[in-house]
Amino acid sequence: MAALSGFLWLISFWLIGEVVVYFTVLPVSSGVIGMLLLCITLALRGGVPESVACAAQPLIALLAMLIMPGVVGVFFIAGELVGQWTAILVGLVLGTLLSVVTTLWLMQRLMRGHHAE
Amino acid sequence: MLSEPLIERLTETPLFAVGLTLAAYLLGMALFRRLKQPPWLPGILMAALLLAGFLAISGIHYTAYQDGAAWLSVLLGPATVALGMPLYQQLPRIRELWRPLAICLPISASLAAFYAVGIAKLMGASDHVMASLAAKSVTAPIAIGITEQLGGSVALLMGALLITGVAAIAFVSLVARVMKIRDERLIGFALGLNGHALGTVRAFEIGPTAGAFASLGMSLTGIFTALLLPLAWRLLGG
Incomplete structure (x- = not known):
């Protein structure tokens, strides 16, 4: 039953996110708002209640499965993107290589400074 | 090929689509373990291929499947909220390294989106395609939003x-x-920042420190991109 009340917590935070987005017209998804609010609430409370952990852990573990119905969709729109696949693939692969190099180089430099202090 | 009336009967309730997704997921993950977890072929890709193959062979329309599978996808909302828990648990680590993280994250997360969109634009991709690629380094539930x-x-x-x-x-x-x-913190952070959930899973295979920093990189990239990308996009008139 702990997981059930934890799940109600997660749904409530998501709904609060919806309300916040509705009134502020922020261009952010309600899930992100809910996530931030949950993090703040836990920090104020100073710990994770067992019920929230019971519901959050399995949900996070299942993230990959929850996005699967969407992943499958890419095979069915392949035809609509004829002529753009090279741009898509090069953009993704080369773009990822560049951003990996940037991140590692930047963090290496910054953390060296950090340790020197 | 299944007969039209049978497909209609089966897809009347979401249970068929939900069952199909669970079966493909478990099968994909089992195959992944059997093949000794190749990093270039994640279990989720195998599961998606199995599912797409089954839909194509059985003659079930993707939209019919998607309608039923929406019962699973709706859980992405609470699952995103759930990410607030690991984020809270990593707050002490964030504080420890807050300065390098605070400088590196906005630059790297912006560039992750910018490189891909820029290259795709140079190669003549449409606006619609660029809008679909911009969130490519963000964890799925946030990226969808x-x-x-x-x-x-x-x-x-x-x-x-x-x-x-x-x-x-x-x-x-x-x-x-x-x-x-060789610093696990650095490798983990880079994996999470650039490779979202897939990179984070890989980082946990390297070690717990790499995994923690990957989750940190993943959550921060997700939050930063979610807050700023739509605004930047609107300002740039994309």
Whole structure:
């Protein structure tokens, strides 16, 4: 039953996110708002209640499965993107290589400074 | 090929689509373990291929499947909220390294989106395609929200996430070797920042420290991109 009340917590935070987005017209998804609010609430409370952990852990573990119905969709729109696949693939692969190099180089430099202090 | 009336009967309730998704997921993960977990072929990709193959062979329309599978996808909302828990648990680590993180994160997360969109634009991709690629380094539940805001295709985004995750895992180990980087915190952070959930899973295989920093990189990239990308997109008139 702990997981059930934890799940109600997660749904409530998501709904609060919806309300916040509705009134502020922020261009952010309600899930992100809910996530931030949950993090703040836990920090104020100073710990994770067992019920929230019971519901959050399995949900996070299942993230990959929850996005699967969407992943499958890419095979069915392949035809609509004829002529753009090279741009898509090069953009993704080369773009990822560049951003990996940037991140590692930047963090290496910054953390060296950090340790020197 | 299943007969039309049978398909209609089966897809009357969401249970068929939900069952199909669970079966493909478990089968894909079992195959992944059987093949000794190849980093270039994640279990989720195998599961998606199995599912797409089954739909194509049985003659079930993707839209009919998607209608039923929406019962699973709706859980992405609470699952995103759930990410607030690991984020809270990592707050002490964030504080410890807050300065390098605070400088590196906005630059790297912006560039992750900018490189891909810029290269795609140079190669003549349409606005719709660019809007679908922009969130490619962000963890799926957040990336879907961003892409909907930008007016991109969620299906293409999902494919982009998969390619990005696999590429990030390969490139981080390659570049770290070339640059002689062995610090798990650094490798983990780069994996999470660039390779979202797929990179984070890989980081936990390297070690718990790498995994913690990957979750940190993943959550921070997700939050930063979710807050700023739609605004930047609107300002740039994308």
